[in-house]
Every structure is written in structure tokens, then in C-alpha cells.
Amino acid sequence: MFHLDTGRLWVCLLLLGFIGFSLPKAEGRSRKPNVVLILTDDQDVAMGGMTPLKKTKELIADQGITFSNAYVASALCCPSRSSILTGRYPHNHHVINNTIEGNCSSKAWQKTQEPYAFPALLHSIGYQTFFAGKYLNQYGSEDSGGVDHVPPGWNYWFALEKNSKYYNYTLSENGKARNHGDNYSLDYLTDVLANVSLDFLNYKSNYQPFFMMISTPAPHSPWIAAPQYEKTFPNVTAPRGGNFNVHGKDKHWLIRQAKSPMSNSSIQFLDNAFRKRWQTLLSVDDLIEKLLKQLEAHGELDNTFIFFTSDNGYHTGQFSLPIDKRQLYEFDLKVPLLVRGPGIQHNQISKSLVANIDLGPTILDIAGYDLNKTQMDGMSFLPLMKNNSNVNWRTDILIEYQGEGLNKSDPACPAMGPGVSQCFPDCVCEDAINNTYACVRTIAAAHDLQYCEFDDLEVFVEVYNLTADPNQLTNIAKTIDKEILEKMNHRLMILQSCYGASCHTPGVFDPRYRFDPQIIFRERGEQAHLLTRKASK
Structure with a gap:
């Protein structure tokens, strides 16, 4: 259990002061639906990434709709998250990689994109907005304005400085830095996000609908599981599917240069990584269970849409690439997408082609925002969730990615540039400007x-x-x-x-x-x- 330490008490008081004391739930509730978006980090669907999430399946998928063809516009964290927030393809929001130079959380991004992100638009029509977790990879860096910067449109901001961690991190609590250590009961990030989300539900205003975005570190590296889950899945290994540990003989040279077959050390490493990734997701499963119980206790569950998805997929040994993302194949591009909410029938599976650029338009549509006022590339899939037979849905989407490496001509990639994936443990150059x-x-x-x-x-x-x-x-x-x-x-x-x-x-x-x-x-x-x-x- 999480203890109500002085830090968490401070958060509760902050919520009370910032949002206002809640009034009795039976009075004055808005008829507009609430929305919760839960975003994991690097969670595949093609390689069994949903398998550990038994509670999530029962509480969201079985009570709503699963999109079996959900894709990201770019298979990397910052471009993908930028597409989620703006509803735009990378060529329109101009975030091309995870660096400040690649426009990730840059001052230019903050000026040109953040004011028009869908949470800001929700706020403009009266939604309470709450964010907790990883935002963008360079958020909080000195060149992006530090943790003092709170993007427009957020009532409550509880954002991780930079990239995913589980311990020893800094959070921006409405623009004020709070450092965390390595005490599990106080600092394990997934649990911290769960508890501050519950605090929000306890202390928010009951006169306004709300939007919550909870962005977990799992299953991103460094793959540190909660203590109670460190020994789970002892016999699990990475899936040995048809493209595991095979040479990509007719592919781009970045894929062809992978060592195939992989060394035993590489296979041991990726098997261990795969198992640890699953272990970290068990805490996400707990978070979702706690959140839905709290929504039900507050009488909000039946009036709340809950979305579950990831920013990109991941690979572990496919085409002899040990671990990473960034590639154009299904295991890196395809993500889970589950939704439950008012008017959505239970146990549905949709094969319609949807993308993360559609999340913003869909959530705005739920809130009653006029989509004609936006310049979003995505489309609302609310009619698909409501089984509207008159929907004339798209048949294709765009995927785009721009490499981060510095060396454009040498296939061996001896000069690994900033932001380029590391070597685990046999050096495989998975990224370059050529990618x-x-x-x-x-x-x-x-x-x-x-x-x-x-x-x-x-x-x-x-x-x-x-x-x-x-x-x-x-x-x-x-x-x-x-x-x-x-x-x-x-x-x-x-x-x-x-x-x-x-x-x-x-x-x-x-x-x-x-x-x-x-x-x-x-x-x-x-x-x-x-x-x-x-x-x-």
C-alpha cells in the first residue's frame, strides 16, 4: 500500500486549492461525458504485449471495443506522442525524433502546437484537465524551459522530467520540481501515478466534466518491476515467430546489416528484457483496476470513456534486431487500442484502420467540440464505436519517420549520434539519417x-x-x-x-x-x- 506521506498530502492540498473543494456528487453533475486516456510507453501488441494485462482486458476490452488495426504515425516516442496530442502527422507538427533539435518539446513546439493540442481545446469548453506521467522526452530540459513550463490548458500537471524512469526522477507538480528517490512505497512511478490520479478523483470539482491523461513509464526500459512482481513469468521468453532471428535479406540495408543468426548473448538479453517488460506492466494493470474502482465508487464510471493505448510498438529479435522500435514493420507500428464508455457495446472487435492521430478528434467529438474548428489530420472514430452503419471510413494511413544518426554514408554506423539506439549487446545500428x-x-x-x-x-x-x-x-x-x-x-x-x-x-x-x-x-x-x-x- 501507498502511504499518505507529506508529499502526497501536499498534492492533495494543491488539488483542493487549485481545483476547489468538491461538492456533493448528487448535485450539479454535468451531462457531458468524462474521458480518461491511459498511455503506456513502448508497448507492442503484435508480440504479445497485452498478455500480462488480465484486469485491463476484463475491465476495458470486455466492457467495450478492441481495435485490432490500430497504428501509430511514427514508431518513436516523441513524434508519436506529439501526434496523439495534436491529431497531426509528423510532417505537420514537425517533431521528427526524441531530441530538442528534432523539435521534441522545443520552444517552437510550445509556441506553435501546444496551444492547439486537444487537451487545451477541451479546457476551452469547460473540461477539468489532469495530466500525470511521461509527457514528451525532452520535457523539463533546460532548453525547453525546465519543469516550470506547464503547457496551456492543463488544470493539474504532474509531469515527469524527460524520459521514462521508475525511481530517482523529478516531477513537475504544477510547475514546481519535486524529486523522488528509490523507496518503493513512496517513489515507484507507476504507483505514484495511480495514487495521484485517485487523489484527483477525490478532490476535483463535480460541476465540470473531466479529462485525465495518465502516461505510465511501463514497459519502457530500464524495466524495473515492482518488488512483488520481480519473479513473475519465470519461463517466459520472447516469441519465436516466423520473423524471429532471421535475416532481412531483401530489406533496407539498415535491417540487412544485423548479425544473423544472433549470438547467444543477444538472445539471452532480449529474452530477459521481454520478461521484465511484462513484469512492469503488472503495475499498470493494478493502476487501471484502482482507477475504475474509484470511478465506480464516485458514480462516474457509466459516464466515462476510458481509452487504453501505447505510443509505439517494440521488437525483440525480429529480423535479428535485438531490441528497439523505429522500424516500419508491424511489431513497431501496431499498438493496442481498447475503449469502453457510454453507448459502446461490450466485447466488440473492430478491424477498421485507426491511428493515433485519431485520438484527439475522437475525444473532442465525445466532448461535443466542433471538429470543423480544428486543423487535425485525424478523424473521429466515435461513430465506429457507436456502430454507426453509415460511416464511410478510411482505407489507408500515412506512417513517417526521420532518422537521428549523424553518419549518412557508412552502413557500419561507427559514429553513433545523439539519440540513436544503443547496442544490446551486439552492435546493430537500428537508426541513422538513412533510416x-x-x-x-x-x-x-x-x-x-x-x-x-x-x-x-x-x-x-x-x-x-x-x-x-x-x-x-x-x-x-x-x-x-x-x-x-x-x-x-x-x-x-x-x-x-x-x-x-x-x-x-x-x-x-x-x-x-x-x-x-x-x-x-x-x-x-x-x-x-x-x-x-x-x-x-
Whole structure:
């Protein structure tokens, strides 16, 4: 159990002073729904990342809807979180990696994007807003204004300085720094987030609807489990699926240069990491159970939408890549997305193609905000959750990523630049400036395809038929029908320059799609090179 220490008492008093004493729950409650967004860090869905979360499945998935085709716009923390907050693709919010230079929590981001993030818009229409946990990777750094900076629109702010940790971290409590140590009962971050969230529910105003965003460190490294969970899953290892420890022979050189088969030390390391990741998620499961019990005790549960998702996926040995994210494959791009709430039938599974850019528009739609007033690239999937049969939903999304490394020409990557993934334990360069790509992910009635272009010294193309090849073993860029290849290239160019409503135009396999033939296509060497596309910077 967590003890009400002086720090937590201070938080309670802060809530009372900042939000106001709560009045009896039976009086004056708003009819607008409340919304809770729970965001994990680096949680895959393709490799079994939801398996440890038994309570979460029972309390959210079984009581609502699971989206089986939920993707992120970029497979890295800061660009992805920026897409969640703004409802925009990276080429529109301009966060390209986890560094200040990459616009992560930079002064420019704070000026141009934060005032229009969906929590600020919720606040503008009367929602109480609460944040707890990891915000953006560079939040709190000196160059981003330190922990004094509280983004606009948040009533209560309980944000982690910089990247995920479990102990020995600093939190910004409404702009005031509070340091934490390594005492489990006082400092374990997932439990701290759980308890401060419960405090908010106890002391918030009952006259306003509320939005809560709880962003846990789990299952991000350094993978420190709570003491009671340190010995769980003793026999669990990373899944040995069809793409585990195999050479990516027809892929971009960054993938091909991985050592295959992996050494025993690499496999031992990633198995250990996989098990520890699961262990850290058990505390998230506890957090969700406590939160929903508290909502029920306050009579709020039936009027609250609860979203559960992650900022990106993760890999552990696929294509002989020990551990990381950043790549264009399903294990890094596909994330869990569960939602329960008023009007959502139980035990639903939707195969509709949704993305993290849709979270903001969906939550604003729930709150009754006029989406025509926003410039968001995403779409509200509230009609999908309400089983609206008249929904004409999209069939494709854009995925884009810009590499962080400094060395553009040497495949061996001897110069590892700032922010580039480390080596665990055999050095595999998983990122470089060359790891800059854009993809169209298409899921239509008869097509389950991914088309990607790397902006390298020469354009390199990867195409996968996920129906025939769910493990993405075979790049079919050379063999796929040339007309489809041309159309996918054309669609990529459209999406890479889209903004707001123009991102909602019909996809390649939508009957309303219109193909512009002004495109030059030619095969050069061993790969298809599409010469008219210019990568967005």
C-alpha cells in the first residue's frame, strides 16, 4: 500500500486549492461525458504485449471495443506522442525524433502546437484537465524551459522530467520540481501515478466534466518491476515467430546489416528484457483496476470513456534486431487500442484502420467540440464505436519517420549520434539519417498492403502483402502489379503533403479514388525507384 506521506498530502492540498473543494456528487453533475486516456510507453501488441494485462482486458476490452488495426504515425516516442496530442502527422507538427533539435518539446513546439493540442481545446469548453506521467522526452530540459513550463490548458500537471524512469526522477507538480528517490512505497512511478490520479478523483470539482491523461513509464526500459512482481513469468521468453532471428535479406540495408543468426548473448538479453517488460506492466494493470474502482465508487464510471493505448510498438529479435522500435514493420507500428464508455457495446472487435492521430478528434467529438474548428489530420472514430452503419471510413494511413544518426554514408554506423539506439549487446545500428522513410498502410476489403519508400542516397522501396505474408518476410516491390505500385506511390505523395481535412481523401482501393497519371515510374537495378517523390523534411 501507498502511504499518505507529506508529499502526497501536499498534492492533495494543491488539488483542493487549485481545483476547489468538491461538492456533493448528487448535485450539479454535468451531462457531458468524462474521458480518461491511459498511455503506456513502448508497448507492442503484435508480440504479445497485452498478455500480462488480465484486469485491463476484463475491465476495458470486455466492457467495450478492441481495435485490432490500430497504428501509430511514427514508431518513436516523441513524434508519436506529439501526434496523439495534436491529431497531426509528423510532417505537420514537425517533431521528427526524441531530441530538442528534432523539435521534441522545443520552444517552437510550445509556441506553435501546444496551444492547439486537444487537451487545451477541451479546457476551452469547460473540461477539468489532469495530466500525470511521461509527457514528451525532452520535457523539463533546460532548453525547453525546465519543469516550470506547464503547457496551456492543463488544470493539474504532474509531469515527469524527460524520459521514462521508475525511481530517482523529478516531477513537475504544477510547475514546481519535486524529486523522488528509490523507496518503493513512496517513489515507484507507476504507483505514484495511480495514487495521484485517485487523489484527483477525490478532490476535483463535480460541476465540470473531466479529462485525465495518465502516461505510465511501463514497459519502457530500464524495466524495473515492482518488488512483488520481480519473479513473475519465470519461463517466459520472447516469441519465436516466423520473423524471429532471421535475416532481412531483401530489406533496407539498415535491417540487412544485423548479425544473423544472433549470438547467444543477444538472445539471452532480449529474452530477459521481454520478461521484465511484462513484469512492469503488472503495475499498470493494478493502476487501471484502482482507477475504475474509484470511478465506480464516485458514480462516474457509466459516464466515462476510458481509452487504453501505447505510443509505439517494440521488437525483440525480429529480423535479428535485438531490441528497439523505429522500424516500419508491424511489431513497431501496431499498438493496442481498447475503449469502453457510454453507448459502446461490450466485447466488440473492430478491424477498421485507426491511428493515433485519431485520438484527439475522437475525444473532442465525445466532448461535443466542433471538429470543423480544428486543423487535425485525424478523424473521429466515435461513430465506429457507436456502430454507426453509415460511416464511410478510411482505407489507408500515412506512417513517417526521420532518422537521428549523424553518419549518412557508412552502413557500419561507427559514429553513433545523439539519440540513436544503443547496442544490446551486439552492435546493430537500428537508426541513422538513412533510416528516413514514409509508408502507406492500406487495409481494404481485398487488400492488406504496406508500401514504403526510404529517402536514402537512392530511393529504396519495400512492399508487403500482409494477407499472404503477415511476418513481412518477402519484399514484393519487384513483383507486385506495376499499376498498384504506381497508385501506392501516388497516394504516398498525396498523404505526405496533406493537412487537416485533405488527409481524409479516399485511398487507393476506395471506389472514390482518382489516380493522377502524371507520374514517372521506372525500375532501376534490383529495386523499384519512383522518381517523382520528394521526401517531406
